[in-house]
Structures are given as C-alpha cells and as structure tokens.
Amino acid sequence: MSDLTDLTVAEIRDGFRAGDFSARDVAEAFNANVAAAKALNTFIVETPEKALAAADAADRAKAAGEALKPLAGVPIGMKDLFCTQGVQTTAASHMLEGFTPTYESTVSAKLWDAGAGMLGKLNLDQFAMGSSNETSYFGNVISPWKRKGGDNAALAPGGSSGGSSAAIAARLCPAATGTDTGGSIRQPAAFTGISGIKPTYGRCSRWGIVAFASSLDQAGPMARTVRDNAIMLENMAGFDPRDSTSLDLEVPKWEAGLSSDLRGKKVGIPKEYRPDGLNAEIAALWDRGIEWLKDAGAEVVEVSLPHTKYALPTYYIIAPAEASSNLARYDGVRYGQRDLPDGAGLQDMYAATRAMGFGPEVKRRIMIGTYVLSAGFYDAYYTQAQKVRALIARDFEQAFEKCDLLLTPTAPSASFALGEKQADPLAMYLNDVFTVPASLAGLPAMAVPGGLDGQGLPLGLQIIGKALDEQTVLNAGLAIEERAGFAARPEKWW
Amino acid sequence: MTESTYRIQGATGEWEVVIGLEVHAQVTSKAKLFSGAATAFGAEPNTQVSLVDAAMPGMLPVPNRECIRQAVRTGMAINAQINKWSRFDRKNYFYADLPQGYQISQLYHPIVGEGEIEINLDEKNPDAETKVIGIERIHVEQDAGKLMHDQHPTRSYVDLNRSGVALMEIVSKPDMRSPAEAGAYLSKLRTILRYVGSCDGNMDQGSMRADVNVSVRKPGAEFGTRTETKNVNSVRFVMAVVEYEASRQVDVLEAGGKVVQETRLYDPDKNETRSMRSKEDAHDYRYFPDPDLLPLELDDAFLEECRQSLPELPDAKRLRYEKDLGLSAYNAAVLTAEADTARWFEALLAEGARVQKKSEGEVAKASANWLLSELYGALNRLGKTLDDSPVTPEDGAELLALIADGTISGTIAKQVFEIMLETGGKPGAIVEEKGLRQTSDTGAIEAVVAEVLARNADKVEQYKGGKDALFGFFVGQTMKAMQGKANPQVVNELLKKALG
Structure with a gap:
C-alpha cells in the first residue's frame, strides 16, 4: 500500500469505501505528518482528536452498513479564518488570540456534516491581508518548496491561504479550505503547485468567516487535483439565509459533470494580461496552456479587458475601505485581547488594544480604508473605485460575448523568498495583479499548476469563467491538469 | 395664518422661531432589524442579544422583512413617496454601546421619501386652523445599546438588549414656527404611528424620542444657525426645548454673539439645554454602502400588501365620525385622537348596533356621549385608562341598550354603572338582581301620583293658580316615591292628566 498521505480526496473516499484502508488509518497518517512538520508552521492549532473522531465515526458507519457521507473518511485542514465551535479562531491575529467561538461557520459546518474531519486550523496572513503569509501573528508559514541548486532560502507559500497551500503541497492534508478576496486561494495554489478555486461570489456562505472585505470575500477549496476541488466545493457551497449575499441556487453536481473535452468552447486570451516585461517563463507557460486547451478541442480567441490596469488600484481602495469598517468590532470590549493601561478611559483602551492587537499590514489597510472613506476624499476614491469596478465587470461581460472562459497566468512570478518583498508593500500588492480583476467582478476563477520554472518552482495558470459557470472552469482545469502532467512535489526537508 | 404669528419679543424687535424635528421611533416588531433576537422592553440586561447584535466575528446582518414592512406602511400613512430601491449604509464610529463599530442606517437612499402630516393648531378646538408639515424622509436604522454608569464605582456596564433594534428616523422639514406647532406635530405623528401599529409611541419607555432643531430669525429673513437638542422624550419637553432654545438664541444674537451649530442636551429638572459637542469636534462618520447587504428592492405585490393592511387613519376617521355618524366635531376629534380610544368606541358602537x-x-x-362623559369621568376618578377599564365595550353597549329600550332610566343607569365599576358585573344582571327595572305600569304609577298630589294639596293649589314650575316638584316626588324606577315619560303623562 502506498503512503496514504499521497492519496487524493477522491482516492481516499473511494479506497475507504472499497475497504482498502480504514478512515482511522488515514487520519493517523495525516496526523503524523502534521506532527512532524512543525518547521513549516502551517497550523496554528492542531486537532488530531477531531480528525480521529470523524474517522472513527466513518469507520463505525461503514461497519454498521450505514449510508456513507460524501466526505466520510477524509480529513482536511481548515483555514483559521473560519469560526469553529470550541476551537480557537484567530484570523492569525494577536487580537483574537484565545478567542473560541461558540458557533460554527456555515462552510465548515457543511464540511463536518459531509463527514470530513478536522486536522487543525491553518495559518494565514493576518485577517487574510497579505500575499506571502508573512503577516501572521503566529509566524511565517514556510513553503515546502526549495529552489534547486542548493539555494536554501525559505520561500513564501503565497497568501493569504499560505497555511492551506503549504500543508497540501507537503501532504499534511489532502485538501483544505481557503478564502479568496483578491487572489488568496489562487496565488498560494500557484506558488505551491496545487489547485484551488474561488467560486462565483455568493456560492459559499460568508457566515462565520472572519470578514476582510465583504463584497469580495469568497470561500473555496484547495487541493492537489481538479476533481478534489470539485468534490470539496460541492460540500462547501449552498444557499444560506444567514448571509444576505448568498445565492439561492441549487449546488450543481460538479464532480459528475467533469469533462476535459472542450470541443465547442471558446477560450479568450486577454491581451492586457501580457504586459511588457512579463516574466518570460510565465509567458511561455501561458502559451503552453493555450496549446493544451486547443488540444482539448477549444477554440482560442483574443479578447480585450481594457480596464485591467485599473483593477489593482481599485481593489486597494475597496478592500481596505470595507476592512477598515469590518475590523472596527475588534475593540477590546466584548472578546479577544484588551489592553487597558492604568487610568485609561474608553478611547485610550480602544487605541491601546488596537495598537497591540493588529499587525503592521492590518494597520496599514485600516488607515488606507479610513482615509478613502473620509469626508472630502470619499468621492475621489471610494465612489470612483466603485465606478471603475462596474467597468471592470462590464469588460468581462463583453469578453464573454466572444468566449466561454479566459486563460491567464495566476501570478506574475513564482514564489519568492520570505522577507524579499517585505520592505515594499506595493511590490507585494503587485502579486495580485492577475487575480484581482475576477474578484472585483465576482467571477469564478481557478488556479491549476502548469509546470516548474528554471529554479524548480511551480507556476500556475488561471482560468476565469462566467458567473455561476464553475463547471466550465473546472473542466478547463481538468484539461490542463491532464496535459500538464504536473507530478512535481517538494522534496521533504522538514 | 394667525397661529403662525408666534413671536419672541427681543430688545431689537420680533423674532421668529424655525423648528424641524427628527423623530426616532422604535419599530414594533418581535425581532431586531438584522437579527432574530427579541425586543421586549424591560428585560434583564443582555438577555436579548444574538451573536449578530454582539458583533461576534463573522456574523452577518439579514434584514427583517417585518421592520421594512412597518416603515413602508408608515410612509404610506403620511402619503409619502415609497422608494422601491433603497440601500443600507454604515455610519462608522467607536463607542462602547455600538458593538459593530458602525451603525447600519440609510444615508444616501432612504426607504421613504417626501410626505406630509396635517396638524391642528388647537387640540381643544376642532375648528381651529390646520397646517401641513412636510416630511423630508423616513429611513430605518439600528438602535445602539445602553451604557450604565451607576452600577460600579469605576466601571461602566453595557446592556446590548437595544443593540440592533429597528428604528425609523422620521425627518420633518423646517416647517414649524411655534412650540405649539412642534407639540401638535409630535402628537399627531404619534397618533398616526399608533394607528398604523408601526410604533407603540411610548415616549417614557424610549420607544419614541425627538431631536429638536431650532433656529431663530427676523421674520422673513434667511434661516439662522440651528442647534440640535438630542433625545427629547415627551411632547411637553419638546415644546419646552423650543421655547428655551429660541429665547436663548435671541439673547445670544441680541448680545452681539453668534449661535454655534452644535448638539445640545435638555435637562428637564432645570428646564434648560446644555451644549454637548460643537460642529468642530463632530465625527467623520465615513458613511458607505454596507457591503454585507444587497440593495433593498420592493416589488409591487409587497407594496400592495402594505397598502391593503393600512387601517383607516385618524383624519379620515374623524371626518367619517362627523359626516356618517353625525357626531360633533369636538367629539369626533377626541374619539379619534388616540387609536385605542377609537378602537374602544368602535367596539362599543358595533355591539350597540347589534343588541339594539x-x-x-x-x-x-x-x-x-356616554363614553366621553360617564366612562371617561369614572376612569379619571379611578386613575385608570381604557386599557384597564373594568367595563368592557360589550358591557357599555348592554347598559346603553337598557336605557334605550326603557328598561331603566338614565338616573338608574348611573347607579347600575357604579355597581358595574365596582363589581365588574353585567348591567342586565345587576338590574334584575337589584330590582332596578323601570316600571311603566300606569296603575301603579297612578296610585303614587294620586298619593303625592293628596299629600301636597297646597302645592296643587298653587300650581293650578299658575305656578307651572311646581310640575317638576311633582315629578321628583313621584320618582322618589317609586325609588326612581318609574318611567319618567309615563310619570309626566299621568301627572299632566291628574293635574288637569
């Protein structure tokens, strides 16, 4: 029997049903990997007992001949942005250190109801703000990948779902949840050679997810295969009356609908995503991706998304504006950390608590957001950004009159060394340049690995689909996955 | 307009006061605006708080349809424009009674636009002048929690029971020109809210409170700088604030000073307003559309349901009482001034028509007449209201029917009513039990009449000699002898006959 931690979600599910191994075997194997990978710092809290409990329940159900739940026997990682009942939930911030929710987020509850077990709470950028997982209060997540040629630099797993991406790439879990506000699923997936999909805005309930930017935040799965993403997403999505922006639609059977036959589909190649100075290896991978999709039967057309260059500045107005308000509730009054200096009044306590509880990147975004919403600047920044956001969404609508999906790179570079971009927030923000437009338009978008660069690091391709058409996105991802034959994995050093 | 000539006599001449009110009315609803938590008044602190109201991480607001419906019905009741597309905005500021760090309100696109309310400038006189006060808008928003500073020597306590409760903010135009107009407007608004059932109007419980905007100017001049006195919680206090602020501002201006645009607080004990904060240290609330909520879109079916559910409103009811029921203007006005009164009256009326x-x-x-004189008199005496009246409309109707069909006289009715008040008994049963049934038995009455006339032969002489006024004396003696139970009409007839 091969190592159980090398199996995909589908293989674990099916092997468990076939009696090839017990759910407990699987949970123990992953628990052991988690326990042995402290050097990666992927988990903030480990919950081996929860993984075992779910596994034992699955084994008992199977022994009793009961109908098995869709994710019976599958342990997963949970990004620590999802509130989990009875398990500390921090959003990787000092502010929420020690906060234990009395409630379970809708998405995580759906996964547990589907039979999945929790291996632990995964590290992330603080309040999901960051692209390298360097803003966590609980320390950087270290990518399991290394550059080839003896360069021992610790690399970024991407962010904000860096704990999720690193843990999956290092075989600490077969799948994990992520959240994506401007690329937080797709960019870390690309950096670590795995797949991840951000569904259409409103597919997954935001209830119980610590909010960053409400109009952009979407939960989605991350895993090593496209099929695993389809399985996970089916068990995460669905209407939730507790979230006003949740879509009241049936959840499609994405796994059953998987097909890499793209005949009759048109793939749009947006010319604005090929700026001067685009990394040559990424450009080359993109070209290979185009050929793979042609090979799968798709027709390729060039399209234009003329407002693409405004997407990043628009995003960095809207997201901080919403964040500055969403994070106002962390005031030290009701839960989480409180700093109450001697003789402090209410305002002093707010100031001290927030100064102590938030990291520098969070503070930077709260300040940006506060500034763009303030009297005299609101119209120039926020109102203008909303108008541009509408134009960006219209760009996509017009492009989708000519095609069914778009193919682009996921990120402008491969993973970089931790610390390399810390000093320059703008350079860090540029990581999101290809992922942010789909977020602003609320469209489904997926990252799939396409190959390695010259340094042996993974590069990803991004597929953007029409609203609600996750199926086509997944199918194109599958076509690439089959043709790319991406089998590289990080060599274990931890 | 004669009533609009309220003037403040200053050293430099006459001043006119300009008033606008922003009324916060708590929406009658079992649940809060964006959470399922209950809204009962007077509950133990922090027992009516959901995860959403406490702004726990990851919690999201979901609009409560009933609160929206009540705001729309209120808008319809003041003939206002209902906006089929509106939106919620966040008003951001930090305070311990505001768990989210922002209040969800409607700045840019309120649910209700312009409307109007007609006020009567003299409640006691239904023929007095009326005036139309413009309504600028109604929007819905969340209430804040409550801070308690008297529970601990060094700490403040927070009660979040009110946090997230739905309020309507009803903003008038600066159309009022006297304390009386401000009072009449607030009373009328409260009446309408109670009729509609969208707010209980209990100002002493904080269900309704007014921010009073006051400025003064020389008649006909441009608007002056206004002050806003917050959270005034009675009609009387609103009038007092207007009076105090207007004369304070006149004094400031006549002393060569300037009125500062500021927020003020009213102290009812000292009957004065005090500065709370000036415009300079006003917050920058950083309003922006709440990204957790979709725009509120109302369809025609919903609006139609709201319209159908509206009761007859006070002005229409008052006119109907005058025209169709033939009541005096005064009685119609008094009976319709409060929804509860009209409801009681109509129950009395329906039952009366049925039994008679x-x-x-x-x-x-x-x-x-019976309700406004007999019942009100009794309730006043007992310190009760229609709400806890010991007599029901059904009892009242039965009593009136007994008078109408001659079973008892008006005089006996008063006795029966007293017994009803004391015992809660039914009038018919009381009449039977106490033997109070009025007699029209001519034989019995004739006998008594004969006896009365025989006993008072001297007075009979005087009467026959032209002293007509003595007739009443004979009636009284006869009734007395019959313990009030004789039918007065029969007594009259028989006396006339006997006296020739």
Whole structure:
C-alpha cells in the first residue's frame, strides 16, 4: 500500500469505501505528518482528536452498513479564518488570540456534516491581508518548496491561504479550505503547485468567516487535483439565509459533470494580461496552456479587458475601505485581547488594544480604508473605485460575448523568498495583479499548476469563467491538469 | 395664518422661531432589524442579544422583512413617496454601546421619501386652523445599546438588549414656527404611528424620542444657525426645548454673539439645554454602502400588501365620525385622537348596533356621549385608562341598550354603572338582581301620583293658580316615591292628566 498521505480526496473516499484502508488509518497518517512538520508552521492549532473522531465515526458507519457521507473518511485542514465551535479562531491575529467561538461557520459546518474531519486550523496572513503569509501573528508559514541548486532560502507559500497551500503541497492534508478576496486561494495554489478555486461570489456562505472585505470575500477549496476541488466545493457551497449575499441556487453536481473535452468552447486570451516585461517563463507557460486547451478541442480567441490596469488600484481602495469598517468590532470590549493601561478611559483602551492587537499590514489597510472613506476624499476614491469596478465587470461581460472562459497566468512570478518583498508593500500588492480583476467582478476563477520554472518552482495558470459557470472552469482545469502532467512535489526537508 | 404669528419679543424687535424635528421611533416588531433576537422592553440586561447584535466575528446582518414592512406602511400613512430601491449604509464610529463599530442606517437612499402630516393648531378646538408639515424622509436604522454608569464605582456596564433594534428616523422639514406647532406635530405623528401599529409611541419607555432643531430669525429673513437638542422624550419637553432654545438664541444674537451649530442636551429638572459637542469636534462618520447587504428592492405585490393592511387613519376617521355618524366635531376629534380610544368606541358602537338592532349611526351619539362623559369621568376618578377599564365595550353597549329600550332610566343607569365599576358585573344582571327595572305600569304609577298630589294639596293649589314650575316638584316626588324606577315619560303623562 502506498503512503496514504499521497492519496487524493477522491482516492481516499473511494479506497475507504472499497475497504482498502480504514478512515482511522488515514487520519493517523495525516496526523503524523502534521506532527512532524512543525518547521513549516502551517497550523496554528492542531486537532488530531477531531480528525480521529470523524474517522472513527466513518469507520463505525461503514461497519454498521450505514449510508456513507460524501466526505466520510477524509480529513482536511481548515483555514483559521473560519469560526469553529470550541476551537480557537484567530484570523492569525494577536487580537483574537484565545478567542473560541461558540458557533460554527456555515462552510465548515457543511464540511463536518459531509463527514470530513478536522486536522487543525491553518495559518494565514493576518485577517487574510497579505500575499506571502508573512503577516501572521503566529509566524511565517514556510513553503515546502526549495529552489534547486542548493539555494536554501525559505520561500513564501503565497497568501493569504499560505497555511492551506503549504500543508497540501507537503501532504499534511489532502485538501483544505481557503478564502479568496483578491487572489488568496489562487496565488498560494500557484506558488505551491496545487489547485484551488474561488467560486462565483455568493456560492459559499460568508457566515462565520472572519470578514476582510465583504463584497469580495469568497470561500473555496484547495487541493492537489481538479476533481478534489470539485468534490470539496460541492460540500462547501449552498444557499444560506444567514448571509444576505448568498445565492439561492441549487449546488450543481460538479464532480459528475467533469469533462476535459472542450470541443465547442471558446477560450479568450486577454491581451492586457501580457504586459511588457512579463516574466518570460510565465509567458511561455501561458502559451503552453493555450496549446493544451486547443488540444482539448477549444477554440482560442483574443479578447480585450481594457480596464485591467485599473483593477489593482481599485481593489486597494475597496478592500481596505470595507476592512477598515469590518475590523472596527475588534475593540477590546466584548472578546479577544484588551489592553487597558492604568487610568485609561474608553478611547485610550480602544487605541491601546488596537495598537497591540493588529499587525503592521492590518494597520496599514485600516488607515488606507479610513482615509478613502473620509469626508472630502470619499468621492475621489471610494465612489470612483466603485465606478471603475462596474467597468471592470462590464469588460468581462463583453469578453464573454466572444468566449466561454479566459486563460491567464495566476501570478506574475513564482514564489519568492520570505522577507524579499517585505520592505515594499506595493511590490507585494503587485502579486495580485492577475487575480484581482475576477474578484472585483465576482467571477469564478481557478488556479491549476502548469509546470516548474528554471529554479524548480511551480507556476500556475488561471482560468476565469462566467458567473455561476464553475463547471466550465473546472473542466478547463481538468484539461490542463491532464496535459500538464504536473507530478512535481517538494522534496521533504522538514 | 394667525397661529403662525408666534413671536419672541427681543430688545431689537420680533423674532421668529424655525423648528424641524427628527423623530426616532422604535419599530414594533418581535425581532431586531438584522437579527432574530427579541425586543421586549424591560428585560434583564443582555438577555436579548444574538451573536449578530454582539458583533461576534463573522456574523452577518439579514434584514427583517417585518421592520421594512412597518416603515413602508408608515410612509404610506403620511402619503409619502415609497422608494422601491433603497440601500443600507454604515455610519462608522467607536463607542462602547455600538458593538459593530458602525451603525447600519440609510444615508444616501432612504426607504421613504417626501410626505406630509396635517396638524391642528388647537387640540381643544376642532375648528381651529390646520397646517401641513412636510416630511423630508423616513429611513430605518439600528438602535445602539445602553451604557450604565451607576452600577460600579469605576466601571461602566453595557446592556446590548437595544443593540440592533429597528428604528425609523422620521425627518420633518423646517416647517414649524411655534412650540405649539412642534407639540401638535409630535402628537399627531404619534397618533398616526399608533394607528398604523408601526410604533407603540411610548415616549417614557424610549420607544419614541425627538431631536429638536431650532433656529431663530427676523421674520422673513434667511434661516439662522440651528442647534440640535438630542433625545427629547415627551411632547411637553419638546415644546419646552423650543421655547428655551429660541429665547436663548435671541439673547445670544441680541448680545452681539453668534449661535454655534452644535448638539445640545435638555435637562428637564432645570428646564434648560446644555451644549454637548460643537460642529468642530463632530465625527467623520465615513458613511458607505454596507457591503454585507444587497440593495433593498420592493416589488409591487409587497407594496400592495402594505397598502391593503393600512387601517383607516385618524383624519379620515374623524371626518367619517362627523359626516356618517353625525357626531360633533369636538367629539369626533377626541374619539379619534388616540387609536385605542377609537378602537374602544368602535367596539362599543358595533355591539350597540347589534343588541339594539339599529344602525351604528342611530346609536352613535348616545354611545359617544356616554363614553366621553360617564366612562371617561369614572376612569379619571379611578386613575385608570381604557386599557384597564373594568367595563368592557360589550358591557357599555348592554347598559346603553337598557336605557334605550326603557328598561331603566338614565338616573338608574348611573347607579347600575357604579355597581358595574365596582363589581365588574353585567348591567342586565345587576338590574334584575337589584330590582332596578323601570316600571311603566300606569296603575301603579297612578296610585303614587294620586298619593303625592293628596299629600301636597297646597302645592296643587298653587300650581293650578299658575305656578307651572311646581310640575317638576311633582315629578321628583313621584320618582322618589317609586325609588326612581318609574318611567319618567309615563310619570309626566299621568301627572299632566291628574293635574288637569
């Protein structure tokens, strides 16, 4: 029997049903990997007992001949942005250190109801703000990948779902949840050679997810295969009356609908995503991706998304504006950390608590957001950004009159060394340049690995689909996955 | 307009006061605006708080349809424009009674636009002048929690029971020109809210409170700088604030000073307003559309349902009482001034018409008179209201029917009513039990009449000699002898006959 931690979600599910191994075997194997990978710092809290409990329940159900739940026997990682009942939930911030929710987020509850077990709470950028997982209060997540040629630099797993991406790439879990506000699923997936999909805005309930930017935040799965993403997403999505922006639609059977036959589909190649100075290896991978999709039967057309260059500045107005308000509730009054200096009044306590509880990147975004919403600047920044956001969404609508999906790179570079971009927030923000437009338009978008660069690091391709058409996105991802034959994995050093 | 000539006599001449009110009315609803938590008044602190109200991480607001419906119905009741597309905005500021760090409100696109309310400038006189006060808008928003500073020597306590409760903010135009107009407007608004059932109007419980905007100017001049006195919680106090602020501002201006645009607080004990904060240290609330909520879109079916569910409103009811029921203008005004009164009256009327087999119009006058004189008099004496009246409309109708069909006289009715008040008994049963049934038995009455006339032969002589006024004396003696139970009409007839 091969190592159980090398199996995909589908293989674990099916092997468990076939009696090839017990759910407990699987949970123990992953628990052991988690326990042995402290050097990666992927988990903030480990919950081996929860993984075992779910596994034992699955084994008992199977022994009793009961109908098995869709994710019976599958342990997963949970990004620590999802509130989990009875398990500390921090959003990787000092502010929420020690906060234990009395409630379970809708998405995580759906996964547990589907039979999945929790291996632990995964590290992330603080309040999901960051692209390298360097803003966590609980320390950087270290990518399991290394550059080839003896360069021992610790690399970024991407962010904000860096704990999720690193843990999956290092075989600490077969799948994990992520959240994506401007690329937080797709960019870390690309950096670590795995797949991840951000569904259409409103597919997954935001209830119980610590909010960053409400109009952009979407939960989605991350895993090593496209099929695993389809399985996970089916068990995460669905209407939730507790979230006003949740879509009241049936959840499609994405796994059953998987097909890499793209005949009759048109793939749009947006010319604005090929700026001067685009990394040559990424450009080359993109070209290979185009050929793979042609090979799968798709027709390729060039399209234009003329407002693409405004997407990043628009995003960095809207997201901080919403964040500055969403994070106002962390005031030290009701839960989480409180700093109450001697003789402090209410305002002093707010100031001290927030100064102590938030990291520098969070503070930077709260300040940006506060500034763009303030009297005299609101119209120039926020109102203008909303108008541009509408134009960006219209760009996509017009492009989708000519095609069914778009193919682009996921990120402008491969993973970089931790610390390399810390000093320059703008350079860090540029990581999101290809992922942010789909977020602003609320469209489904997926990252799939396409190959390695010259340094042996993974590069990803991004597929953007029409609203609600996750199926086509997944199918194109599958076509690439089959043709790319991406089998590289990080060599274990931890 | 004679009533609009309220003037403040200053050293430099006459001043006119300009008033606008922003009324916060708590929406009658079992649940809060964006959470399922309950809204009962007077509950133990922090027992009516959901995860959403406490702004726990990851919690999201979901609009409560009933609160929206009540705001729309209120808008319809003041003939306002209902906006089929509106949106919620966040008003951001930090305070311990505001768990989210922002209040969800509607700045840019309120649910209700312009409307109007007609006020009567003299409640006591239904023929007095009326005036139309413009409504600028109504929007819905969340209430904040409550801070308690008297529970601990060094700490403040927070009660989040009110946090997230739905409020309507009803903003008038600066159309009022006297304390009386401000008072009449607030009273009328409260009446309408109670009729509609969208707010209980209990100002002493904080269900309704007013921010009073006051400025002064020389008649006909441009608007002056206004002050806003916050959270005034009675009609009387609103009038007092207007009076105090207007004369304070006149004093400031006549002393060569300037009125500062500021927020003020009213101290009812000292009957004065005090500065709370000036415009300079006003917050920058950083309003922006709440990204957790979709725009509120109302469809025609919903609006139609709201319209159908509206009751007859006070102005229409008052006119109907005058025209169809033939009540005096004064009685119609008093009976319709409060929804509860009208409801009681209409129950009395319906039951009266039923038991007497007459139309409501035929029993209306007697019913109105009895309610406003007999019942109100008794309730006043007992310190009770219609709400806890020991006599029900059904009892009242039965009593009135007994008078109408001659079973008892008006005098006996007063006795029966007293017994009803004391014992809660039914009038018919009381009449039977106490033997109070009025007699029209001519034989019995004739006998008594004969006896009375025989006992007072001297007075009979005087009467026959032209002293007509003595007739009443004979009536009284006869009734007395019959313990009030004789039918007065029969007594009259028989006396006339006997006296020739």
